[in-house]
Every structure is written in C-alpha cells, then in structure tokens.
Amino acid sequence: DGYQTVPVFFVRRIVEAIKKVGGVPFVTDNPTSVYNAAYRGYTQETCGCPIIPVAGIKDGYVTKKEIDIEGIESINAGGALLDADAIVNLVHAKGHGNCGYGGAFKNIALGGYSTSSRWNTIHGVVQRDSYFDESKMTKEHLEKLRAACPRDAPRWNEKEKKASLMFYNCDQCHGGKQLCVEADEGKTGWSINPANFDAFQELMAAAAKIILDSFDPAKIFHLNFLLDITPYCDCMGMSMPAVIDDIGIVGSKDIVAVDTATLDLIAKQGVNESVLKKIPEKYMRVNPDLSADLHPWQLIHGPLKDPYKVVKFGEARGMGSSKYKLIEVLSAEETATMEPPKHVYESGPSFY
Ligand code: SF4
Incomplete structure (x- = not known):
C-alpha cells in the first residue's frame, strides 16, 4: 500500500x-x-x-x-x-x-x-533448514535471544508455542559478532544458517x-x-x-x-x-x-x-x-x- x-x-x-x-x-x-x-x-x-x-x-x-x-x-x-x-x-x-x-x-x-x-x-x-533444536527451546530462552537482538528478529509464536527467526529482519549483525548466537550459549544450537537465506532465492x-x-x-x-x-x-x-x-x-x-x-x-x-x-x-x-x-x-x-x-x-x-x-x-x-x-x-x- x-x-x-x-x-x-x-x-x-x-x-x-x-x-x-x-x-x-x-x-x-x-x-x-x-x-x-x-x-x-x-x-x-x-x-x-x-x-x-x-x-x-x-x-x-x-x-x-x-x-x-x-x-x-x-x-x-x-x-x-x-x-x-x-x-x-x-x-x-x-x-x-x-x-x-x-x-x-x-x-x-x-x-x-x-x-x-x-x-x-x-x-x-526460510524456516525449512533447521537452525536450532526445538526440543531444547523455551519461551524464556527465546526471549533472552530476542532481548539480545537489535533487530527484534527471534520471535515466539504463543499460539503454536514455537520459536522462529524472522529472516526478513535479520541483518546477520553485518558479519560481526552474532548477538543471538552468543546469547544462546550453545543451549539450543541456535545459528544463522546461510542455507535458509538461499532456499528463498532458489x-x-x-x-x-x-x-x-x-x-x-x-x-x-x-x-x-x-x-x-x-x-x-x-x-x-x-x-x-x-x-x-x-x-x-x-x-x-x-x-x-x-x-x-x-x-x-x-x-x-x-x-x-x-x-x-x-x-x-x-x-x-x-x-x-x-x-x-x-x-x-x-x-x-x-x-x-x-x-x-x-x-x-x-x-x-x-x-x-x-x-x-x-x-x-x-x-x-x-x-x-x-x-x-x-x-x-x-x-x-x-x-x-
Ligand atoms: S544475527 Fe544479529 S540481527 Fe540476526 S537475529 Fe541474530 S542478533 Fe539479530
């Protein structure tokens, strides 16, 4: 519009x-x-x-x-x-x-x-290639990742009780330290996976x-x-x-x-x-x-x-x-x- x-x-x-x-x-x-x-x-x-x-x-x-x-x-x-x-x-x-x-x-x-x-x-x-372990993700943990991200990209869907990354918002911290990955501390294996970005283009x-x-x-x-x-x-x-x-x-x-x-x-x-x-x-x-x-x-x-x-x-x-x-x-x-x-x-x- x-x-x-x-x-x-x-x-x-x-x-x-x-x-x-x-x-x-x-x-x-x-x-x-x-x-x-x-x-x-x-x-x-x-x-x-x-x-x-x-x-x-x-x-x-x-x-x-x-x-x-x-x-x-x-x-x-x-x-x-x-x-x-x-x-x-x-x-x-x-x-x-x-x-x-x-x-x-x-x-x-x-x-x-x-x-x-x-x-x-x-x-x-963009959501098809796995980029974290869903069984280890909780709402509280996702909120921690979200708080770390200046682009508000990690999201929690209350209805489905599921976490996801809003790829549209994510600027990959412009090649610098990925603040969401750092905040994850390896708990869910959260990663910024290039394959997800490529899948949309393919x-x-x-x-x-x-x-x-x-x-x-x-x-x-x-x-x-x-x-x-x-x-x-x-x-x-x-x-x-x-x-x-x-x-x-x-x-x-x-x-x-x-x-x-x-x-x-x-x-x-x-x-x-x-x-x-x-x-x-x-x-x-x-x-x-x-x-x-x-x-x-x-x-x-x-x-x-x-x-x-x-x-x-x-x-x-x-x-x-x-x-x-x-x-x-x-x-x-x-x-x-x-x-x-x-x-x-x-x-x-x-x-x-
Ligand atoms: S890589 Fe950076 S912009 Fe992308 S979700 Fe993580 S913290 Fe946010």
Whole structure:
C-alpha cells in the first residue's frame, strides 16, 4: 500500500503502446493491491485498461503447479495472469528484507501466485533448514535471544508455542559478532544458517520459471524501473528514503540479464551515504564499513542476503544468461544534442 511503486505515468504509456499494436492489455497484481489501487493512483481511467486481481476476486482462481524445492510439492499460480497471451513484467527495483533485492524474479515469483502460496509457502521456505533444536527451546530462552537482538528478529509464536527467526529482519549483525548466537550459549544450537537465506532465492527462481514457461518466450518482456530505490519492498506500506539514486529503466526479454544488469548498475552507482547515515538504527542497521567489498544490498541487508543468488539459480535452470550487453537509449549525451521539442505550454484545455 505504498506510493513508491512503478509510476502510473509509465504504466499508461506502455498500455497505450500495447493497444497501438492491437493488444488488449490489463494490469494485474495481488488482490489487496488491486482493491487499494486507486489510493496509489492506479485506476482504469489512469492506466487506460482494466486492473484485475492475479488470482481472481477471492484469490481462488488458480492453477496448481508442481514444484520440487526443499520438500515443497506445489504452488498455486494466478489464473488471471496465466490467461494472458503475453506478459510485460513491470518492476520497481528495490531492496527486499528476505533476499536483499526485489526485481524481475521477485515480481513474477511472488506477484504471480495466490496469497497463501506467496506468504506461507514461498516466504515460509526460510524456516525449512533447521537452525536450532526445538526440543531444547523455551519461551524464556527465546526471549533472552530476542532481548539480545537489535533487530527484534527471534520471535515466539504463543499460539503454536514455537520459536522462529524472522529472516526478513535479520541483518546477520553485518558479519560481526552474532548477538543471538552468543546469547544462546550453545543451549539450543541456535545459528544463522546461510542455507535458509538461499532456499528463498532458489524457490523464487523456480516459481518464476513456472510462470514464464507458461508463455511464448517471444511474448515475455521485463522492464525494471530503477527509480525511487527504497531499502524494502512496497508491501510495507510506508514511505522510505531512496538509498540509491535514480538510475533509469532497464529492459530485456531475458529475466536473468535484466536483473543482472540492474544489480550491476546499482553496484556501480553505490549507496547514497548521506541518506543512509540519516536512517535511525531502529529502522535499519547498515554495515558500519560502507566501503566493504559487498553489493549495496548486502551493505544494507547483511552479507548472507546476496542479491545475485536468484539470478544464479535462474541461470542454472536455463532461464537466461547473465552475459548481457547494455544498449543505452537516450543517454544524457544524446539528449543534450537533440533538437528540443517545439514546446507549447498548456497545450490541452487552457484558460489563459
Ligand atoms: S544475527 Fe544479529 S540481527 Fe540476526 S537475529 Fe541474530 S542478533 Fe539479530
């Protein structure tokens, strides 16, 4: 429910371009985003086409798809999305608490499925690899770990009487002393296990492949908007500082290439240090050494949230190539030498 999403200005232009070549476009997203779309400026009138929930009105219009990752056997793909003949993946490139980066893979992998698959199955995969001995964990002991963690990541579920780590919050103490592990004193074997972080990225790649395999490869397009690059995804529904300056828009028919190029461009741009330094620690802790040899998303979300993992899993599954060639369209140099448009102020209805 945030406002830092793909600007409707661009959505409208893409919709118009699709209509111009004879297409009948619609915009789709999860049910909540569709029902609240008008609050963020997306309406049929502004987009120029209908806005349809990805899995129908009650999130039940789905196709069960088989998958074999970490014991997960199936996930429910959104029926409205699968009804489309072509897909233009409009992506707000930004950070993500679980994996460092949310881009083209994340947009398809999480946006393409029903709510239960998205939240319980795909997000829930981080809990699959054991990282403590449940039989030795008590509520009191968990509270000790929680008190030690500045990110409030160890959690106790009173209903299920179970402990868990909220991977989204955990920044792995940025490679320093892991305060929760220290507080555990070996009692439950509590650990920060890299496999849990990787499982989410592998499942994202597999889930995105299922959706993309449903389309003719010639009818798949990805557009990553590297604008208003916030540290977390828009689901948080709050305004966030742009921690990386605007870069532009990256487009490709290859999902591996588009996300690799986006990550490389973000790495080249680097973090906006003056913005990062103003963010209170309660909200986000960043690596104390901003010159460390890590990607900007790792400096923000921790070294185990390697944003390139998802593209590597995708490339290994034959989804595309990380070897790309950037062709710059309308560079600053090019636009500086262009004939300026014959500008007419207030060319529409005007009262002066
Ligand atoms: S590693 Fe650090 S941030 Fe993560 S749960 Fe432990 S104390 Fe919290």
